[in-house]
Amino acid sequence: MRSLLFKSLVKDPVTIAGPEAEANATQELARTLEDLSRRVLGRSLVIREVDAGSCNGCELEIHALNNPVYDLERLGLKFAASPRHADVLLVTGPVTHNMRVALERTWKATPDPKWVVAVGDCACSGGVFAGSYACVGPVSAVIPVDLHIAGCPPRPIEILKGLVALLDAAARNNGAGKGAVR
Amino acid sequence: MAQRPRTARRSDPRPRARRRRAVDAKTWIANAEALGRGEGELVALFAEPDRVHMALRDVAGTRLLTLAVADRRYPSVGARHAPAIRLERAIRDLFGHEPEGLPDTRPWLDHGAWPLAHPLAAKRGLPAKSRGGYEFLPVEGEGLHQIPVGPVHAGIIEPGHFRFTANGETVVRLEARLGYVHKGIEWLMQGAPIARAAMLIGRVSGDSTVAYAYAFARAVESALRLTPPPRAVYLRALMAELERIANHLGDFGAICNDATYVLIHAHCGVLREQVLAACDAAFGHRLMRDCIVPGGVAADLSAAEARRLKALVDSIAPRFRELVAIYDDAPSLLDRTVTTGLVSAELVRRFAAGGYVGRASGRDFDARREHAYPPYDKLGLEVPVFEAGDVDARLRVRLREIEESLRLIRRILDALPRGEVRAALRGAKGEREGVGMVEGFRGDVFVYVRLSGTTVVRCHPRDPSWFQWPLLEVAVKDNIVADFPLCNKSFNCSYSGHDL
Ligand code: SF4
Numbered sequence: 001m002r003s004l005l006f007k008s009l010v011k012d013p014v015t016i017a018g019p020e021a022e023a024n025a026t027q028e029l030a031r032t033l034e035d036l037s038r039r040v041l042g043r044s045l046v047i048r049e050v051d052a053g054s055c056n057g058c059e060l061e062i063h064a065l066n067n068p069v070y071d072l073e074r075l076g077l078k079f080a081a082s083p084r085h086a087d088v089l090l091v092t093g094p095v096t097h098n099m100r101v102a103l104e105r106t107w108k109a110t111p112d113p114k115w116v117v118a119v120g121d122c123a124c125s126g127g128v129f130a131g132s133y134a135c136v137g138p139v140s141a142v143i144p145v146d147l148h149i150a151g152c153p154p155r156p157i158e159i160l161k162g163l164v165a166l167l168d169a170a171a172r173n174n175g176a177g178k179g180a181v182r
Numbered sequence: 183m184a185q186r187p188r189t190a191r192r193s194d195p196r197p198r199a200r201r202r203r204a205v206d207a208k209t210w211i212a213n214a215e216a217l218g219r220g221e222g223e224l225v226a227l228f229a230e231p232d233r234v235h236m237a238l239r240d241v242a243g244t245r246l247l248t249l250a251v252a253d254r255r256y257p258s259v260g261a262r263h264a265p266a267i268r269l270e271r272a273i274r275d276l277f278g279h280e281p282e283g284l285p286d287t288r289p290w291l292d293h294g295a296w297p298l299a300h301p302l303a304a305k306r307g308l309p310a311k312s313r314g315g316y317e318f319l320p321v322e323g324e325g326l327h328q329i330p331v332g333p334v335h336a337g338i339i340e341p342g343h344f345r346f347t348a349n350g351e352t353v354v355r356l357e358a359r360l361g362y363v364h365k366g367i368e369w370l371m372q373g374a375p376i377a378r379a380a381m382l383i384g385r386v387s388g389d390s391t392v393a394y395a396y397a398f399a400r401a402v403e404s405a406l407r408l409t410p411p412p413r414a415v416y417l418r419a420l421m422a423e424l425e426r427i428a429n430h431l432g433d434f435g436a437i438c439n440d441a442t443y444v445l446i447h448a449h450c451g452v453l454r455e456q457v458l459a460a461c462d463a464a465f466g467h468r469l470m471r472d473c474i475v476p477g478g479v480a481a482d483l484s485a486a487e488a489r490r491l492k493a494l495v496d497s498i499a500p501r502f503r504e505l506v507a508i509y510d511d512a513p514s515l516l517d518r519t520v521t522t523g524l525v526s527a528e529l530v531r532r533f534a535a536g537g538y539v540g541r542a543s544g545r546d547f548d549a550r551r552e553h554a555y556p557p558y559d560k561l562g563l564e565v566p567v568f569e570a571g572d573v574d575a576r577l578r579v580r581l582r583e584i585e586e587s588l589r590l591i592r593r594i595l596d597a598l599p600r601g602e603v604r605a606a607l608r609g610a611k612g613e614r615e616g617v618g619m620v621e622g623f624r625g626d627v628f629v630y631v632r633l634s635g636t637t638v639v640r641c642h643p644r645d646p647s648w649f650q651w652p653l654l655e656v657a658v659k660d661n662i663v664a665d666f667p668l669c670n671k672s673f674n675c676s677y678s679g680h681d682l
Pocket residue numbers: 053054055056057058092093094119120121122123127151152153385388
C-alpha cells in the first residue's frame with residue numbers, strides 16, 4: 001500500500017485524463033463550473049440524485065462524476081444524502097407511477113431556491129418507455145424542470161456541461177431561484 | 183479467509199436441447215413439488231394471458247413447461263417451492279391469474295398507482311380502489327424497533343423500500359418492498375418489431391445492457407435458426423467480458439468504500455473509467471448499449487482499437503493486482519467483510535442464486551460453462567467457487583473473475599476471426615420461439631421470446647436478482663444495521679431488472 005500511495009504522490013493526477021480533446025474540454029468546463037458555482041452559491045452546490053424509474057444506466061454515469069477522473073467535489077459540488085440539503089435535483093428515468101409520489105415529496109422537501117435537472121432521454125421525454133401504462137412520462141410532467149440533458153445515458157462530461165449551463169443561467173439571473181433559469 | 187477457489191472442470195460444450203412441453207395440472211404440480219424437494223432448480227416462471235410457463239433445470243437439462251390457465255387460476259408453484267413466491271405475486275399483478283395456494287397474496291409490482299389493473303391480461307381490469315398501504319410482515323417482541331428506508335435512498339442508487347426491524351444495533355428482520363421502477367417493459371415489447379424490442383431489452387438493467395442484448399439476440403437467433411457470423415460471436419463475448427470487468431471493478435471499489443476504505447474505491451474508479459472510455463472508443467458507447475443486435479453486432483472493432491484494448495488489459499492487470507494485495511493486507515477492511523452477511527450453501531442452492539452470490543456459497547454454476555455458448559466453448563473457463571458465503575467471498579469471486587475476464591479478453595483478441603459482423607434477419611412463417619441464457623456480471627440472464635415473422639409476440643426477460651434479493655434479507659439478519667450497506671453492495675442486485 002505504501003508504494004501505491006507513494007506512486008500516487010509523485011505521479012501526475014489522474015483527474016481528467018482520457019482522450020485528448022475530451023480532456024481539454026473537461027478541464028475547461030471544470031474551471032468554468034468552479035468559477036460559476038463560487039459566484040452563485042458561494043462555492044457550494046449540493047446535488048440530490050433521484051432515480052424516478054431509470055434503468056440504472058444514468059445512475060452509473062452520474063456516479064462517475066464522483067470518481068477521481070471527474071472529481072466533482074473538488075469544485076465544491078457534492079451529492080447530498082437528503083433533499084433537505086440540496087440545491088439541485090438530478091432526476092432520471094421515465095417517472096414511473098410507482099415513483100411519482102416519492103419524486104413529488106422529494107421535490108417538496110428540497111428548500112427554495114432549487115433547480116431540477118432531467119438527466120437522460122427517459123427523464124427528458126420518457127425515452128423508449130414513453131406510452132407505457134406504468135410510466136407517467138417525462139420528469140416535467142410531474143415537477144417543473146429547469147434543464148434537460150439528453151443521452152442514453154449522457155456521458156459524465158455531458159452531465160458536467162449541463163451543470164455548467166445551469167449555473168451559467170443562474171448566475172445571469174443572480175441566483176433568483178427556481179423559474180429564473182427556465 | 184484465504185480460501186482457494188475450486189478450479190472447475192469444463193462441461194460438455196455441446197448446447198443442450200431445449201424443449202417446451204404443454205403439461206396438465208398434475209404434471210405441473212409434480213414438477214413444482216420436485217423443485218420443492220430440491221430435485222432441480224427453478225430458472226424462470228412467467229405468464230401469458232392464457233398460460234403460465236415454468237423453466238427449470240435438472241439432470242435432464244433445461245426445459246420449459248407450459249400450463250393452460252383455465253378460469254384465471256392455476257396451481258401455485260410458490261406454495262411448493264418458496265423461490266417462486268415473488269414471481270407469482272408479480273404474475274398475479276400483471277395478468278390477474280390466481281396462483282392457487284400462494285402463501286403470500288400481497289401485491290408485489292402493483293403499488294395501487296397504475297391507471298388500471300392486470301395490465302397484461304387479455305381483459306385489463308379497473309384499478310383497485312385505494313389499495314391503501316402495504317402490509318409488512320408483523321414483528322413482535324420486546325425492545326424491537328423499525329427503521330423504514332427508501333424508496334429514495336441516501337446514495338446514488340435505485341429506489342426500493344427496506345423495512346428493518348432491529349433489536350438495538352442488530353437487524354432481526356429485513357423485508358424489502360420492490361416494484362418502484364416497474365416500467366411495463368414486457369407490455370411494451372408485445373407487438374414490437376425485433377429492432378425496437380432489442381432497444382427495450384437493452385434498457386432492462388443499464389449495468390447489464392450487454393448481457394441482456396446478448397441473451398435476447400441468442401433467443402431470437404434460436405427462434406429463427408440463424409447463426410451470427412463468427413466475428414460477431416467473438417465480439418459479443420469481448421463486450422460481455424468488458425462489461426463484467428467494469429461492473430466488478432465498480433463493486434470492488436464500492437464494497438471497500440462502504441467499509442470506509444476509500445483508497446481502493448478511488449483507484450477502482452480510475453480503472454473502471456479507463457475501461458468505459460476504451461469501450462466508448464472501440465464501440466461508440468461507454469456501456470456498449472445497442473451494440474449487440476439479433477443477427478450479430480452493430481459495431482465492428484477496428485484493428486487500432488483492438489490493439490488499444492490489448493494495451494488496456496496489459497496496463498490494468500498489474501494495477502488491479504496491486505489493489506487486491508492491499509485488500510488482502512488490510513485487517514481493518516477484512517474485519518468488516520469476513521463473516522459479514524452470511525448466506526448458506528443450502529439457501530443458495532434452493533434459490534438457484536446465480537452469479538457471485540451463488541458462487542460465494544458453493545454453487546458451482548456459470549452459464550458460460552454450463553450452456554457453453556460460443557465462443558466460450560472454445561475459450562476455456564475457470565469458474566471460481568468459494569464456500570464461505572460472506573461479503574468477503576462474494577468480493578473474492580469478483581476479483582477472480584476480473585482476472586479471468588482479462589485473460590479471456592486477451593484470448594478473444596488473439597483469436598478474433600475476420601469477416602462480416604451482422605447477418606440479415608429474415609422472419610419465419612408462423613410463430614417461432616427461442617430462449618437465450620447468458621452469464622452477465624451479476625448472474626445468469628434468461629430471455630424467452632416468441633416471434634411472428636419479425637414481430638415480438640411475447641418476451642420475458644428474467645433478471646438474476648429475482649433469486650438474489652430474497653437472500654439479501656437472510657444475509658443481513660443478525661448483522662448490525664451499519665453493515666447493511668456492505669451486505670447490500672456485496673449483492674448489488676438490480677432493481678430495474680427485477681421490477682421490469
Ligand atoms: S436514458 Fe437510457 S440510461 Fe438513462 S434511464 Fe433511460 S434508458 Fe436508462
